[in-house]
Amino acid sequence: MDYDKLAELLFPNITKTPEDYEALYPERSLPEGAMVTRMAPSPTGFIHLGNLYGALADERLAHTTGGACFLRIEDTDDKREVEGAVPVLLDTLSYFGITFDEGKTKDGEIGAYGPYTQSQRAEIYQTMVKHLVRQGKAYPCFMTEEEIEEIRKAQAEAKLDPGIYGAYAKHRDLSYEEIEKRIQNGEEYVIRFRSEGDPARYFHAVDAIRGDISMPENVQDVVILKKIGLPTYHFAHVVDDHLMRTTHVVRGEEWMASVPIHVQLFDAMGWERPIFCHNTVLMKIDEETNQKRKLSKRKDPELSLEYYKKLGYFPEAVREYLMTILNSDYEEWRLANPEADYRDFDFSASKMSSSGTLFDLSKLNDVSKDVLAKKSAAQILEFMLSWAEEYHRDIFDLFSANKEKLLKIFDIDRGGEKPRKDLIFAEQIFGFMKYFFDEYFEYQDEWPAEVSAQDRKEILTRYLQGYDPADDNSAWFEKVRAITADLGYAVKPKDYKKNPEQYKGHVGHVSTVIRRAVTGKTNSPDLWTVQQIMGIDMVRSRVEKAMEQ
Ligand code: GLU
Numbered sequence: 001m002d003y004d005k006l007a008e009l010l011f012p013n014i015t016k017t018p019e020d021y022e023a024l025y026p027e028r029s030l031p032e033g034a035m036v037t038r039m040a041p042s043p044t045g046f047i048h049l050g051n052l053y054g055a056l057a058d059e060r061l062a063h064t065t066g067g068a069c070f071l072r073i074e075d076t077d078d079k080r081e082v083e084g085a086v087p088v089l090l091d092t093l094s095y096f097g098i099t100f101d102e103g104k105t106k107d108g109e110i111g112a113y114g115p116y117t118q119s120q121r122a123e124i125y126q127t128m129v130k131h132l133v134r135q136g137k138a139y140p141c142f143m144t145e146e147e148i149e150e151i152r153k154a155q156a157e158a159k160l161d162p163g164i165y166g167a168y169a170k171h172r173d174l175s176y177e178e179i180e181k182r183i184q185n186g187e188e189y190v191i192r193f194r195s196e197g198d199p200a201r202y203f204h205a206v207d208a209i210r211g212d213i214s215m216p217e218n219v220q221d222v223v224i225l226k227k228i229g230l231p232t233y234h235f236a237h238v239v240d241d242h243l244m245r246t247t248h249v250v251r252g253e254e255w256m257a258s259v260p261i262h263v264q265l266f267d268a269m270g271w272e273r274p275i276f277c278h279n280t281v282l283m284k285i286d287e288e289t290n291q292k293r294k295l296s297k298r299k300d301p302e303l304s305l306e307y308y309k310k311l312g313y314f315p316e317a318v319r320e321y322l323m324t325i326l327n328s329d330y331e332e333w334r335l336a337n338p339e340a341d342y343r344d345f346d347f348s349a350s351k352m353s354s355s356g357t358l359f360d361l362s363k364l365n366d367v368s369k370d371v372l373a374k375k376s377a378a379q380i381l382e383f384m385l386s387w388a389e390e391y392h393r394d395i396f397d398l399f400s401a402n403k404e405k406l407l408k409i410f411d412i413d414r415g416g417e418k419p420r421k422d423l424i425f426a427e428q429i430f431g432f433m434k435y436f437f438d439e440y441f442e443y444q445d446e447w448p449a450e451v452s453a454q455d456r457k458e459i460l461t462r463y464l465q466g467y468d469p470a471d472d473n474s475a476w477f478e479k480v481r482a483i484t485a486d487l488g489y490a491v492k493p494k495d496y497k498k499n500p501e502q503y504k505g506h507v508g509h510v511s512t513v514i515r516r517a518v519t520g521k522t523n524s525p526d527l528w529t530v531q532q533i534m535g536i537d538m539v540r541s542r543v544e545k546a547m548e549q
Helices: 003-010 018-024 049-064 085-095 122-134 145-157 175-183 233-243 255-267 307-313 313-326 330-336 362-374 377-391 393-401 403-409 426-436 452-467 471-486 492-499 507-518 527-534 536-547
Strands: 038-039 067-069 102-107 106-111 138-141 190-193 202-207 210-214 223-225 248-252 275-279 282-285 292-294
Touching: 003 122, 003 175, 003 255, 038 049, 049 067, 049 248, 049 275, 049 282, 049 307, 049 313, 049 330, 067 452, 085 102, 085 282, 085 307, 085 426, 102 138, 102 282, 122 138, 122 223, 122 233, 122 255, 122 313, 190 255, 190 313, 202 255, 223 233, 233 255, 248 255, 248 282, 255 275, 255 426, 313 330, 377 403, 377 426, 393 403, 403 527, 452 471, 452 507, 471 507, 471 527, 507 536, 527 536
Parallel strands: 038 067, 067 102, 202 275, 248 275
Antiparallel strands: 102 106, 138 190, 190 223, 202 210, 282 292
């Protein structure tokens, strides 16, 4: 067979050679040890936590080593493509603070190794396939879907491995004349790689997370170019990661099984293999079975990144949590370096987990509390405003009109040695402080059971009579104590605990009545401060309203 002639028959319009592209995309001049990584999502319209987990690993590996990280859009499968998915993807990634040095951006593409959108790289892939055909390493296959299905059935019956290999690769050795005739007849075809793999032979590849991987060679004649002239993932990944000079391919563990194909393709092209970094899927403990299982798109809303945006998690908190599950010693480092920038952490692929990473929402919430405790009132307000603007117009209007008051609210117990750690995400924060606004006030908790309805009224009546916003915190509390003692409650909780039969309750119960009247809750930040921010009119009307209950 004259393979040059075949290559011309199949790709008459391809005039470039692999060397042309080698020259166009030269080796990057980067310092020793610098990693070039990429995120390569398909625009399916669903960007999830696993994507962000991988993207953060890409970004950190590149940037802690002085390398580069780019974003490539893998849109060669038009069946899976969703209209408008790319802008959503870009917005979501930038929301979570992932920045790329090259690739697709909202204003087009940046970088010298593009195009970074696979559908725009058809000529490059075809050039590389033509090169393989010329060497006798790839061939056209005209088999129809029906023929392939029949083969699959026969293999299943005979309990043989499925696929197009060996004798099942029927068009592996068609003559030039046969191929030409079929093309002239308008028959459609794909291009398959001619595998010379031997299942008894093992190859080795490097995985920076899992160490050495050794697997049997691939025997399948995989499709590398589809009928539409675009490549399959296997071939596109090999061509792109070579020409874009990727050093580390960070991707999901579902691609592990395809490594034999990829290694074979890199070798056939005469290209150096990248170092693979197969990360793990995110797992959770199922609420019902208590078993560890994969996060599922159908069952777990928390898999979607939109979930965190909508609830108003600070992107920094999500990122901080992901860092703790990405690198085993991050948490320890954070404890020792509470103020340090996460970028100062020595991130490495070898510290990534190689078996199911556990994602735990309550742990994320704890991390978020720590992150938010370090924010200033102004930062919290700014974030709450941008969240409300997107998701809750009513809250946005309320907040915009009350910025001064909100700064005071968010400033309660902020700063100092032991800042409050009870703010987690915007929606929760709003629920937490909405009692400051009459429009949103509601009784969230019950009255304390220790206090009778009659005493409650008495406490509130006296409280109202005595309340003076000019009192400082201790003068104010003295008055609460006086009511406590007058009504037969213990001024010191420990006295009540020692002799419960002597008292109706203690000062805590009395102040809970007041707190519940003013805030609707039995738990709140320092009540004196809360009331200072509310102002006398609101305090009065709340207590009066509660007395009617
Ligand atoms: N487009 C592939 C995916 O979304 C990318 C895998 C890779 O990173 O190579 O699964």
